[in-house]
Structure formats: C-alpha cells, structure tokens
Amino acid sequence: MSATFDTVANIISETCDIPRDKIKPESHAINDLGIDSLDFLDIAFAIDKTFGIKMPLEQWTQEVNEGRATTEQYFVLQNLSQRIDELVAAKKA
C-alpha cells in the first residue's frame, strides 16, 4: 500500500467520518464509500493542499462524460493515488 493511498484514506476518513479500516485501495469513492459530490469537493481541497497539486477534476469529469474514461480510473482509490503521484511527479519535473 502506498504512502499516497494512506494519506488519501486518512483524508477521506476524517472528511467523511468513514472508519479508516473500511477504506481499501480497491474501494470506489462513490460506489463503495458513498461519497457525494460536496464531500468530494472537501476531499479534493484537502488533497490539493496536502500534495501541492491541482487535481484536474473538470477534465476527468469531461473524459468520463464523453466515454473516454471510466469512473474507476479516477475514483477507485489505488487509481486515484496513482493519478496523484503522477501529478506530484509532473510538478517536480
């Protein structure tokens, strides 16, 4: 389990009052954890601030709406953590 996932899981647990042990790498933020759009704004805010990035939520949403990506690619937590790692790496490059 990556350090990024642990950080994201802790953010979700604190923001949404979800027991930490119920948050798994394979959890889908919406389908499995029941996180709604307002709570996800809080999570995105905390992730942006913690990692010093700006998650491209509008781009991701557009890709899903246009059928060019699935929600699993961005909202399954291990995938989200990987996207975050990529954004952090891109910022450092």
Add this chain to the structure above:
Amino acid sequence: MQLEYFRLIDRIVTLDTAARTIQCEADVPTQSTIFDGHFPGMPLMPGVLLMETMAQASGWLILGLTNFAGMPLLAAFKEAKLRSFIAPGTALIVNASIHHQGSGFAVTHAEIRRGERLVCNAEITFRLMPFPNDAFLTNLKAVAASIGFPIEASADG
C-alpha cells in the same frame, strides 16, 4: 444593498487579481420589509444575509480571477461566525481572499467589518458551473459594471 433583490454588494472598491483579494462596500438600508419581521420592534440585519453578502463578494472575486469562466455557486460555509449585530443604516466593508482555487471549485476566506470591528467571517466553498446561456452572462456583466467591477482587471481579460 437591495435586500429584496438579493443584490447585496453596492460597490467594488478594489479587485486585486495578483493578491487574489477583493474589497467591497455594502450599505444596509434604513428601510426594508425584511426588518418588519426581523424583528418587530428590534430591526436587525439577518445573519443569513450577512453570510450571503460574504458569498457575493467572494463570487465577484472568483469571476474576476477566472475572467467569467463560470458561475460560482455556493456549496459550503465553514467556521462561520456572527460576531456582532447589525442595525439598519450601517455601512459595511466586505473583504474576501482566495484560499484555494481548484479545478471546478474555489475556497475563499471572507469577512465583514463595521469600521475596524469584525462583524462576521467564514470559509466559503463554491462550485463553478457553466452559465445557462449567453443572456445570463450578459446580464451578469451588466450588474458587474453597475457596481464598479473592473472588467479590465480580470485575470485573463
């Protein structure tokens, strides 16, 4: 302030896109039907309208920073505190700053002062939504111009 029309910002004093701050003026009217009920014999500016005033100042700031890219719609208030009561006829200063500008959302810190005294403050989250049509945007810009919004100072304008 035109309370019944929810037009709560009278004038934009400064919109600093580099510092990502805005300062506005809002004069509470001496007469309003709202004071008939809030409260009979003890007229006070409703706290929810003070919150909305902070939200509107924040909204103009976000519009300035995004060059009217979308409509900032209220999503959440956090740590909102109403610290003193406001009577009809009070001149208010409304300040807001960007705390975080995310993708499709923004978070501001806003406050209202009466002179030097802090009246209320909050952290406010907005979703940025597409404008419903061109007429809406045209009207919004007309309202902006009427309160001194410096169109030329918009971040991308």
